[in-house]
Amino acid sequence: MYKNRIEIIKKHLEVNNSQTTNNKDEVLEKELFNSIDTNINVGELKLLIDSVEESKYKDETREFIRNHPKFKENFIGLDMATYRQLVLEQCAAIANRGLIHFTDIKNNLHRYIGALEMFALYNNNILTKLSVQYTLFGGPIIFLGTSRHEKYIEDANTLKTMGCFAMTEIGHGSNVRGIETTAHYDKQTKEFIIHSPTPTSEKFWIGCAYLHATYAVVFANLIIDGTNYGIHAFIVPLRCPKSGAIMKGITIKDCGHKLGLNGIDNGQIRFDQVRIPRENLLNKYSDVSEDGVYKSQFNTPIKNFAATMSPFIVGRMAITKGCSGAAKTSLSIAIEFSHIRKQFGPSSNKELPLITLSSQQRRLMAPLARTILFDLYIQRLTNELCQEKLPASIHAHCSGIKAVYSWFCVAALQTCREACGGQGYRSANRIAEFKNDCDIICTYEGDNTVLMQQLAKYLLGVKQKQTNTTTNRIYLDGEDAKSLFFNFSNINQLFETREEMRLAELKQIIDNSKESAYFAFNNAIPWAVKLGFAHMTKIVFQNSINTLKLKNVKPLTHLIMLDALVSIEEDLGWFVSNHLISPNVAQSIPFLIQDLCFEVTKVSKQIIASFDIPENCKPSSKDLISDLF
Amino acid sequence: MYKNRIEIIKKHLEVNNSQTTNNKDEVLEKELFNSIDTNINVGELKLLIDSVEESKYKDETREFIRNHPKFKENFIGLDMATYRQLVLEQCAAIANRGLIHFTDIKNNLHRYIGALEMFALYNNNILTKLSVQYTLFGGPIIFLGTSRHEKYIEDANTLKTMGCFAMTEIGHGSNVRGIETTAHYDKQTKEFIIHSPTPTSEKFWIGCAYLHATYAVVFANLIIDGTNYGIHAFIVPLRCPKSGAIMKGITIKDCGHKLGLNGIDNGQIRFDQVRIPRENLLNKYSDVSEDGVYKSQFNTPIKNFAATMSPFIVGRMAITKGCSGAAKTSLSIAIEFSHIRKQFGPSSNKELPLITLSSQQRRLMAPLARTILFDLYIQRLTNELCQEKLPASIHAHCSGIKAVYSWFCVAALQTCREACGGQGYRSANRIAEFKNDCDIICTYEGDNTVLMQQLAKYLLGVKQKQTNTTTNRIYLDGEDAKSLFFNFSNINQLFETREEMRLAELKQIIDNSKESAYFAFNNAIPWAVKLGFAHMTKIVFQNSINTLKLKNVKPLTHLIMLDALVSIEEDLGWFVSNHLISPNVAQSIPFLIQDLCFEVTKVSKQIIASFDIPENCKPSSKDLISDLF
């Protein structure tokens, strides 16, 4: 198989043709050669990270978290029932304060996304519960429903009624198209009959279903007179809105104890011939007339399916904010700890803080940089989502950032836990809870490995349409490695070229396969994932550079370069073996990274101050190092 | 800083001078060029992995786990108090059955280590609790005590009395030499007065202290007439052996809820002038006479300190078995799931098991191989520990394997969780519990980053003593990458050379530093860690090859090659930029790895069968995929 690899690039050109970088760069790049400017404007940095559009909402939310009594209660080590109740009450308090509105995902995405991130600084159960209500239940109603479904909005807005999102079944998670639940149309009564035909068709994992949801948006196969029109979304009452009693024909079980998110009541739902009115079909794109005639805006079921899945775009963005909040708080905890905690020193009566250790700097500064750059990229995606006409890339990019951010987050939180030594293992330290809660972001709202393939397929598709434009390939070689790397244009070209070559490589592996299209692709998944990473790294980098050029907020230049070099190091074997970086130049990378970590460490306290994390999101100073205070 | 890097190796020699490999290799290597032999002898493989020495004890323990009622109780989602009680009862059952003995760590290490690994297949709380009793409490008594301490053994053997190990303090974890607890000798009463002079000197994290321990082995500064003789170990009664009441002057608090291991009662201990008899000093190496004269076998406190720490060698080995058990069970769960779980397929009515996906093979087979090879290496270390005269390397190697195995384990368990999708997030699936429990193995019994430095310092020391012998450097280049890699001699030389160069690099960074020795080393920690990895990879590989040559148990050849290539890929940037592998040859590695994963997948069910994991260590088939059965 390895013989099918792409041809080795023999032409090494050193051309700067990138449009992302220009002369202005030089001024910025110069900073990198000097000691970091420790004179950080924390307010300015905060505004950059919060974004102008979200800043106001974020501050309002911070204020709320700081002061509301429900956010002062302990949630560590609670039993499941108590935890679920607390999270419910916290969410209700948020809704009642009007911090977010049910229609925000359409009309004020910045408010919604901004507030979610702030709640994620505190705890990911809240973010998850809110996401279920506002994006998973709200999304389909708002994006797939019509005026006849507006009646659900008012009560849902204040959490007087709650909803859930019933797509996954025991038998089908990633492969949503395989779900088995049926919705037969009964012309006589003008009703749909929602039914779980097999044990594997029972809905599973449905957040909010076990205890709190009155309604479910159920995804099921719409069938009229024996013809299956594919998957559609229906509003199904699970409980009586007044009494709360579970409706006839419905059985709901608890999904049980989980690694994390035990404040969320995930449930398993079985439908036994449950009748709902015809009007409960979310009918924006497709509808069934009273007499059972199916009508769709789309000429194929697959297109209707794609439209039905569209609310997910916002969902993935929203859930990614869980990573953003958790990473920021956990990094703050680990960095603060490292500034305070002393261990070892040049002499037995002079111990030094952990932050003076090269390893501690290396472990913590690299994820700190990436967290901020990912956040800047999400700002851009949020702006794109607010546009009238969405860019064609939006779906792929929301999938991509969700995957790379959540994988990164899991690793970063692990590092934070370890960086705090034993103290990081105490629940009171908070990192533990974030770690367990965020783990599932790799899986839900689309499994990462599956999403990365969607992104790769998108990129393959774009390529197909392009006439043959190839980037000028770059080869970094020379004596002065520092000057070669401290050059945004070079970095950009490295990332451009890698993506292009990764794409060509994937295409070639698939094309050369002797197997059918399905197997040809399935045998190349690791390469598709690599392509996804290459692409996301590139666009996150380009977005960072664009942000920097709008305004040079310190220490952004250093953060960008640190993250870029770390990205290169993560794939260094590839860069060198594919002749983009010379072996000799490559050798300098670990040293450059270590130097940058050392510089960024000098301003690490200011950086975490700019996150403006409410105190009750973090351990008390007593809990940072037990009883040391 | 990067300019201080080691000189680029310009001489590229392709010489096979390794002593680890020879002509017999060719026969073994040939296997790699063909499809894997699927005719696996599961019994033979099981014996290899269990080891001849431990096999009998392991089978006895498996039998016990399978049948004892205490191992049939649910431990998922228990509250802390109930969980702690259950773990206590399970440990008592083990002790009463005589599966392990208090003196095993000295007289029958194979029985102890073998049994521990089996319990770790089930749950790491049990392994931890047993380790506290048998290695942490027992180790000092057996290795640092004398005949006057034998009286503790009988009751401890059956867990009638339990002990704990009180070394860590709030202020000092990694830097044990900094602990503040004092043990003043009082000539008048012939007693030691154990005291916590400051809030930071309180003992913290002491496993078994909060509820169950009668005695503590307390590490404290031995002081006579104002002279501090350094850290020594003392037996201090925490509770009245009869009534269980906490002794006068002792305060014990709960360390609280943790990320994992909530079945363990970690406690915080404060000593307020607690008097113990002079005989409670563990006096094998140093003693205090009745009239207060200090006498030591060592002429410096640091040597006495080193001897005092020696029981840790076994402790690290023992705790590493936690990784071994957790990795085996978790990989078995994820692999079984992947063989059963169907999702997607070439057509909508033909879905295929996940194991057919290249990504799933890549994720699961690589850690499967490494787990087995690490286990073979631990067998070797265990044999070394049973020798009359311990090799000089033993301490460094026990530290090294503990660090690399636990880091690997954390990553492998994360992969297993994700590979099971949502099901992996359910506590009933079991991986979640292993993940949280094993996380702390990176930290306790010596933090990994600190241990890796010990290993690096050991290697620097060995180097210092050696006359200048350098390996013949290898450069892998040519058209036929497969033949270059499927050659154990080449791989061995790659690993030998890397270690040597990494060592030279670290030495040079330190030597070139303008700072004092302390800072020179501290600024180079990431390089010390890399050296540690290079060394451990080499010796684990060499041990695997030696094992293979004694007996070619299938599919060992494939596992060794897969793991070797994965190790190379993990550091590929370094290998290529340091001119050990040519860029073109390097490009083939991902393809070779994928092919090997594909081959190993064919026998993956047999491999996990050879682990012979008792059914009650794994989720019920119902819990593997909820309600699918």
Ligand SMILES: Cc1cc2nc3c(=O)[nH]c(=O)nc-3n(C[C@H](O)[C@H](O)[C@H](O)COP(=O)(O)OP(=O)(O)OC[C@H]3O[C@@H](n4cnc5c(N)ncnc54)[C@H](O)[C@@H]3O)c2cc1C
């Ligand atoms: C806490 C929690 C809350 C949830 N909340 C909801 C909810 O409210 N509503 C709802 O509808 N669902 C919900 N889900 C379900 C969630 O969306 C699914 O778990 C997810 O889509 C993955 O599906 P699965 O669990 O069936 O995994 P599977 O699809 O079985 O995947 C298992 C493994 O196989 C791999 N895999 C699968 N297909 C491929 C492929 N083609 N290529 C490569 N690898 C592949 C995956 O990477 C994964 O590692 C929730 C899940 C959890 C755990």
Ligand SMILES: Cc1cc2nc3c(=O)[nH]c(=O)nc-3n(C[C@H](O)[C@H](O)[C@H](O)COP(=O)(O)OP(=O)(O)OC[C@H]3O[C@@H](n4cnc5c(N)ncnc54)[C@H](O)[C@@H]3O)c2cc1C
């Ligand atoms: C669940 C649990 C059970 C335990 N059981 C016991 C017990 O029974 N008895 C007992 O005595 N102790 C016990 N411990 C304590 C354990 O041994 C310590 O946590 C461990 O030694 C680390 O010390 P620390 O927590 O103080 O971390 P610190 O030493 O403060 O380390 C914090 C961080 O700094 C880094 N660091 C520190 N020094 C260096 C350095 N020189 N170079 C690079 N990095 C460095 C570490 O990598 C770590 O990431 C237990 C701990 C836990 C969490």
